[in-house]
Amino acid sequence: MGAAISIDYITHHYPGQEAPTLKDIQVTVAPGETVALIGQSGCGKSTLLHMLAGLLLPSEGCVRINGHQVIKPSPRWNMMFQKPSLYPWMTVRKNASLGLIFQGRKTDMRERIDQLLETVGLSEKAEVNVQSLSGGQQQRVALARSLATDPELLLLDEPFSALDAFTRVALQDEVTRLARERGISVVFVTHDIEEAVAMADRVLVMGSNPGTITAELPIDIAHPRDRNSQAFVDRKAELMGYFGATRTLAADKGSAEAEAPTPDTESEQDESSSSESRARVRAA
Amino acid sequence: MNREATLSVDTATVERLMPVLRFADQARRALQYPALGIAGLFALWYWGGWAIGNNEDTMAFASFAPGPTLAAFWDIVSSGAVWSPIESSLYRVGWGLAYAIAIGVPLGVMIGYFLTLKQVTHVPFQFLRMISPLAWMPVAVLAFATWDAAIIFLIAIAAVWPITYATAHGVQRIDPMWLKVGNNLGANPYHTLRYIVMPAIAQDVFAGIRLAVGVAWIVLVPAEYLGVTSGLGYAINDARDTLEYDKLAAFVLVIGIIGYMLDAICVRLIKRSSYHAEG
Ligand SMILES: Nc1ncnc2c1ncn2[C@@H]1O[C@H](COP(=O)(O)OP(=O)(O)O)[C@@H](O)[C@H]1O
Ligand SMILES: [Mg+2]
Numbered sequence: 240m241g242a243a244i245s246i247d248y249i250t251h252h253y254p255g256q257e258a259p260t261l262k263d264i265q266v267t268v269a270p271g272e273t274v275a276l277i278g279q280s281g282c283g284k285s286t287l288l289h290m291l292a293g294l295l296l297p298s299e300g301c302v303r304i305n306g307h308q309v310i311k312p313s314p315r316w317n318m319m320f321q322k323p324s325l326y327p328w329m330t331v332r333k334n335a336s337l338g339l340i341f342q343g344r345k346t347d348m349r350e351r352i353d354q355l356l357e358t359v360g361l362s363e364k365a366e367v368n369v370q371s372l373s374g375g376q377q378q379r380v381a382l383a384r385s386l387a388t389d390p391e392l393l394l395l396d397e398p399f400s401a402l403d404a405f406t407r408v409a410l411q412d413e414v415t416r417l418a419r420e421r422g423i424s425v426v427f428v429t430h431d432i433e434e435a436v437a438m439a440d441r442v443l444v445m446g447s448n449p450g451t452i453t454a455e456l457p458i459d460i461a462h463p464r465d466r467n468s469q470a471f472v473d474r475k476a477e478l479m480g481y482f483g484a485t486r487t488l489a490a491d492k493g494s495a496e497a498e499a500p501t502p503d504t505e506s507e508q509d510e511s512s513s514s515e516s517r518a519r520v521r522a523a
Numbered sequence: 524m525n526r527e528a529t530l531s532v533d534t535a536t537v538e539r540l541m542p543v544l545r546f547a548d549q550a551r552r553a554l555q556y557p558a559l560g561i562a563g564l565f566a567l568w569y570w571g572g573w574a575i576g577n578n579e580d581t582m583a584f585a586s587f588a589p590g591p592t593l594a595a596f597w598d599i600v601s602s603g604a605v606w607s608p609i610e611s612s613l614y615r616v617g618w619g620l621a622y623a624i625a626i627g628v629p630l631g632v633m634i635g636y637f638l639t640l641k642q643v644t645h646v647p648f649q650f651l652r653m654i655s656p657l658a659w660m661p662v663a664v665l666a667f668a669t670w671d672a673a674i675i676f677l678i679a680i681a682a683v684w685p686i687t688y689a690t691a692h693g694v695q696r697i698d699p700m701w702l703k704v705g706n707n708l709g710a711n712p713y714h715t716l717r718y719i720v721m722p723a724i725a726q727d728v729f730a731g732i733r734l735a736v737g738v739a740w741i742v743l744v745p746a747e748y749l750g751v752t753s754g755l756g757y758a759i760n761d762a763r764d765t766l767e768y769d770k771l772a773a774f775v776l777v778i779g780i781i782g783y784m785l786d787a788i789c790v791r792l793i794k795r796s797s798y799h800a801e802g
Contacts, residue, residue, distance in 0.1 A: 292707060294703065294706065294707065312706055312707050312708075312709060313709060314708065314709045317707060317708070318707050320700065320703075320704070322700060324698065324700040324701060324703075324704045326701060326718070326719065326722070327798050327799070327800075328722040328723070328798030329722075337705075337708050337710075337718065338708040338709065340714075340718070341705075341708050341709045341710045341711070341714050341718075342709060368800060370799075370800040371800065384708070388708070388709075
């Protein structure tokens with residue numbers, strides 16, 4: 240019962256900016272599909288995700304989920320951010336229950352949350368204050384909070400980038416497993432090529448100025464994915480290739496450090512072709 | 524504690540005694556400095572009383588000294604005469620604060636939330652804030668039918684500013700992500716207020732209330748010098764008129780003690796409303 244998403248020719252101008260941040264984005268996501276968005280910092284990934292969540296309306300075009308135009312947030316599609324942003328005055332249980340409380344779905348809330356906390360491995364911690372948890376545990380609570388309302392669509396904005404490598408891999412696998420079990424559609428933003436290959440059914444590469452989808456790569460590897468398998472390594476290399484080819488170009492200009500630069504140098508950006516700016520995506 | 528000495532006793536006894544010893548030690552640590560401060564204040568008071576009593580010009584006020592004052596204090600407490608002025612004063616402060624909170628918290632939330640409102644209100648509010656509440660006295664007397672109402676008004680107008688600005692400060696410190704996440708989870712405005720904004724600013728609001736209580740308690744006494752025939756301020760004025768300086772000093776003592784207790788309550792409320800892990 241995942242959501243079918245259709246992003247219809249979205250163009251977006253932030254007030255006060257002449258150049259559009261996003262231009263003519265057109266994407267569809269099938270029910271239950273997991274799509275990764277990857278691209279240089281500042282190319283508009285978060286902007287696009289906020290539009291899917293209904294937290295921001297595009298200046299032109301629209302997002303449709305199951306045929307209905309998205310105009311405001313809904314518990315049926317839920318967004319997770321880089322920081323867990325839990326409410327520090329609440330216990331783990333209260334934080335996780337919040338979506339249900341806001342919906343007024345209080346019957347059998349306790350059992351549902353118990354079950355969910357077990358799924359994310361936090362049964363023991365249900366009644367403790369969230370401030371006592373590690374970063375990974377906090378992000379698990381945020382995951383439970385997002386799943387509590389049975390969303391059809393999960394939107395993740397670099398949700399694991401602040402975590403240590405072990406926790407990150409564990410959570411990548413966990414989210415993938417949960418989303419597949421429940422048939423939830425997922426759209427996630429990442430800087431991490433391995434993360435994209437580990438989780439996604441399809442990777443969309445975004446270019447900037449203006450933000451457009453510049454390439455698309457299906458990842459047809461069966462789950463659970465073995466990160467050392469040949470197919471996995473090949474896919475990673477292939478995806479890297481989208482950046483690798485242009486990386487040499489970028490290196491000539493002295494920005495071999497794949498860490499995405501801030502768009503402070505307007506002129507340089509104007510000269511750059513969109514493929515070249517893609518080279519600056521942090522590729523590891 | 525002398526560790527060598529305790530080590531020579533058999534360990535079972537030591538283990539049983541340990542919590543007691545630890546508690547005694549903690550109590551000593553917690554109390555020794557406050558006790559020192561209190562003793563210092565008493566010494567100063569004693570010396571002041573002695574100096575006044577030994578000066579021909581001020582001898583008439585010798586009963587400000589600790590001895591007569593404490594005797595008078597015991598008198599008003601044991602006779603029950605102290606309770607009625609306390610009750611009247613607390614009634615006025617209570618209502619004054621209630622109005623200040625009812626006005627200050629919503630106002631503070633709005634000022635903290637809407638930058639424009641903050642800019643619009645800045646000059647008028649800072650201007651009003653700097654006017655001594657007692658300057659409003661003539662206006663208050665004209666505007667309100669009863670002295671009680673006038674005093675409550677003065678207290679409220681004095682107490683509203685710290686509450687308003689502490690609340691606004693709290694609102695400005697709210698992590699915007701908390702609002703975004705709430706929005707994303709489908710919170711309506713009531714939910715946002717009840718589950719996110721209020722818990723987030725509670726500590727700041729109580730910190731503002733603590734300041735407000737201090738201001739209110741200070742404004743109360745001079746306000747009660749005028750017109751009314753009840754309350755601690757009136758009791759002091761009355762004792763002065765009848766030259767009972769020991770009683771006057773006893774009421775000063777009462778004002779200090781109650782003020783201290785009100786502040787202590789506020790400190791507890793601040794601690795309880797803090798969401799910080801160590802709070
Ligand atoms: N609220 C905003 N107002 C104006 N410009 C914004 C706002 N949010 C983002 N932008 C601009 O839009 C562009 C895309 O931002 P964002 O979607 O956050 O990029 P990404 O997530 O890919 O790093 C950036 O150039 C950024 O400066
Ligand atoms: Mg972003």
